[in-house]
Amino acid sequence: DAKTTQPNSMESNEEEPVHLPCNHSTISGTDYIHWYRQLPSQGPEYVIHGLTSNVNNRMASLAIAEDRKSSTLILHRATLRDAAVYYCILRDDRIQGAQKLVFGQGTRLTINP
Amino acid sequence: DAGITQSPRHKVTETGTPVTLRCHQTENHRYMYWYRQDPGHGLRLIHYSYGVKDTDKGEVSDGYSVSRSKTEDFLLTLESATSSQTSVYFCAISAGQGAKRGQETQYFGPGTRLLVL
Numbered sequence: 001d002a003k004t005t006q007p008n009s010m011e012s013n014e015e016e017p018v019h020l021p022c023n024h025s026t027i028s029g030t031d032y033i034h035w036y037r038q039l040p041s042q043g044p045e046y047v048i049h050g051l052t053s054n055v056n057n058r059m060a061s062l063a064i065a066e067d068r069k070s071s072t073l074i075l076h077r078a079t080l081r082d083a084a085v086y087y088c089i090l091r092d093d094r095i096q097g098a099q100k101l102v103f104g105q106g107t108r109l110t111i112n113p
Numbered sequence: 114d115a116g117i118t119q120s121p122r123h124k125v126t127e128t129g130t131p132v133t134l135r136c137h138q139t140e141n142h143r144y145m146y147w148y149r150q151d152p153g154h155g156l157r158l159i160h161y162s163y164g165v166k167d168t169d170k171g172e173v174s175d176g177y178s179v180s181r182s183k184t185e186d187f188l189l190t191l192e193s194a195t196s197s198q199t200s201v202y203f204c205a206i207s208a209g210q211g212a213k214r215g216q217e218t219q220y221f222g223p224g225t226r227l228l229v230l
Contacts (some may be wrong), residue, residue: 032215043203043221044156049119051215064167065196074224087155098163101219103155 003052003090009108012078020073020107022088027068030093035062036101037074037084044087045105083111117222119204125228132191134162136204138184145187146205146219147171147179149198150200157201162187163209194229201226 004071024033035047038088048055048062050071055062061074073084087106091099116139126132136145147159148171158171160179166179168179178190191198205221 030215034218041173041224043205043224044219045221048219049216049218091215091217096171098146098161099214099217100146100158100161101148101156101205103157105155 001073004090004104005085006088008105010073011110011112013112014075014080018075018078018082018109018111019077020086020088020109021070023070024090025069026088027090028091028092031090033062033064033068033071034089034091034101035060036087036089036103038087038106039069039081039084044072044101047086050093078111080098080111080113083109085109116188117206117220119202119222119225122223123226125230126194127230128195129193132194132229134189134202134204134227136187136189138187138206140206140208140220141184142220143184143209144155144207145178145181146207147187147189148203148205148222149173149185149200150203150204151200159189159202185199191227194227196229199227199229 032051034049034099036044048060050062063072085106085108118137120135145147146161148156150156157173159177162168162181180188202225207219
């Protein structure tokens, strides 16, 4: 299985942009890049996903490198509520049926007021 | 928010007693999962279900059993609880979207904190 590497922790200030990096140098052509986050004392929640092109939704943007070996989750204007652990996960498009999510340690994001 | 509830939300039990955790969904999704989360290990898959009465093991299934008699309910049972099963347990669901496999997302419940003394 392709693995992802993320920094253990990052810190930013409220109302500033945050760029969360993820390295996935062994990604295959059929792997989608997913991001989940886990707020304190809650279950993980889906943030965004992409394959090759950059993606935007109401929560965040996902920038994918041209060689797909890395990606960056962008929170355009962080709020205190964005303080969470962020997980970068690869999902294989070839696998049928149930797919377990392989959670690494993620990046713990701290937002300063 | 996806309609997923877990019960109980907190439980304290003694070593050797049986414990059943319940996951209930209102989304009619096909797949349901049980994960546990421990410090230093992240989330790990215990068991999952791909339909009524259809279940399979995950990576940390020893000491756990599951049942799914209805689409909406997925039960996790610790036959004889041990202290090593003290953890936070999360249920998740996914729709299983056929051709959009790689894009499928999972929705998680609020979790159950279990303490085995």
